[in-house]
Amino acid sequence: MYSIKKLNNAQITDLARIRANAYPAIPLPLEKHAEIMNIQNEYDFMNFYGLFSEENLIGGMRLHDFEMNLLNQKIFACGVGSIAVDLLHKKEKVALEIIKFFIYHYKERGASMALLYPFRPDFYKKMGFGFGTSINQFKIKPCDLPKGNSKKNIKFLSKEDAEEMCRFYNSIVNITNGLIEKCPKEFESLFNLESTKIVGYKVDNTILGYLVFYFQKGETGSFLVNDIFVSQMLFKNSEVFLELMTFLNTQSDQIRYVIINTHDENFRFALNDPRNNSDRILVSVHHECSTQGTGIMYRVINIPKLFEDLKDHNFNNISCKLKLSILDSFIPENGGSYLIHFNNGNSLLVENDDFDVELTMGIADFSSLITCAADLKSLYKYGRVQLSDEGYLNILNVLFSSDEKPLCMTDF
Structure with a gap:
């Protein structure tokens, strides 16, 4: 069984050894890796966590608390970096467990959006992360x-x-x-x-x-x-x-x-x-x-919390009753159907089954859409989304659009 916990300074040195082997292209001595990783003592929004098999540290990551502007609303978001797996424990789903912990850890803390820089975009897209701005x-x-x-x-x-x-x-x-x-x-x-x-x-x-x-x-x-x-x-x-x-x-x-x-x-x-x-x-x-x-990737980890975070955002004055059906195999409880009524751009999640149109898509593409890294017309053109009524395509494209794609100038 695996367990994950926050690391102390001595354990960070152990993780530095794993990190040095995991990133051989970074020409740094072990001591420099450890020195860089001790930054958790300087920043209270940055912490290292390790994955243990019994008492042995076999992987780890660096977690970041973020205050992010999403569609001109300040939201609590989260990031993960320095994911490293011991060379002796590759292909044992260590990275998979690390990412699951990362998502659930921040979901419990009230975040609605997760971010990362992928070493393998395809690997993280399968986990529900959508592409950001190139x-x-x-x-x-x-x-x-x-x-x-x-x-x-x-x-x-x-x-x-x-x-x-x-x-x-x-x-x-x-x-x-x-x-x-x-x-x-x-x-x-x-x-x-x-x-x-x-x-x-x-x-x-x-x-x-x-x-x-x-x-x-x-x-x-x-x-x-x-x-x-x-x-x-x-x-x-x-x-x-x-x-x-x-x-x-x-x-x-x-x-x-x-x-x-x-x-x-x-x-x-x-x-x-x-x-x-x-x-x-x-x-x-x-x-x-x-x-x-392509670099930064986004993932919505809590859809109801996301729309709560965006309650003051105007979705371009559109009025529409939308059934949003999300496919999320990695975090199944995040998937399902959500009824959102838009009234002159204001959004409200409702419990009834009254809707004009159903939009069905995977969580990765929804994450790109809601950040405005992608537009709905493009996703529809390439078969990434399904609409119950194509006549609503232009309306929903405007609803989910912005005059600027998301920018990220934070390395982590």
Whole structure:
């Protein structure tokens, strides 16, 4: 029989050994793994749990408490990371038990949404996690970035700016679907890596945007060929954006490419030339301009609690009586049919059997739909959902739509 419990510091060192073997591509000594994992002593929203077979630790994970903006409503959500299984106990359903514990642990604590970054998207989709917004990686010559009239407000930031960076970031969380609140310590940690550089748009003591980046050598290894890799970019408005881009544009004398990761596929419209210099031509003369990757995954773990969390959200002024039938083989009690009456966009779960249309889908696709990572028309087109009356497709597509897909700038 397996048991799972929170780990003390000594047990975290044991889990570090398992983690080091589970992630051999991370070139860190065991002591460094243990040092990184001791962060649970610094953050009260982050804890390590281990799975034991009798008295032997054979796997573990890191759990995160989150305050997340979902459709402009602050909800309690949860995340899991650093899932590791002892090499001697692979294929013994250890990871399966870890994820089940994670879901039930937070369901009991009142969370409605779970998040993770998948090493195997197919593995977690079978467990009911739906795809989130993709990342687009652009590889641009500095001269092809927009150049504004000024970069006078761009300054290098230091650890003393961490609290102000956090204040600015959390102000964007309040208006951005999907973002997760952070604390100043998380920004302080950005300055601990010597290779990381951070510039910000700063007027007096107020930060209205920032870039987190580092330099990397080109493939040849020549010290004369260097790129800038932008890992984070956040800005309040177009004026701030243009000054940040001007800063990058003016690095063209020493920088070959600027590599930017962004959730926004429309970033290409800001560029003079969006091509990534691969010289690849796709079908019918389409130039490759970015590389796309799927990452963050979402899972609704308690549907009634979710609609309680979203009680103040307006579902685009739609009035409709919906029977939502959810298939969830991993957490069966989360599946079943729910009657939701929408009145001018306000939602209410009801007990009667009065409905206009039935929408049937798996929990993974529903999780992508409710976060607005996917739209209903696309899911219907590809056969991922069933409707009892196709005439309601446009109505329900509007009901579940948003003008922005969910963003996630939290690594865990």
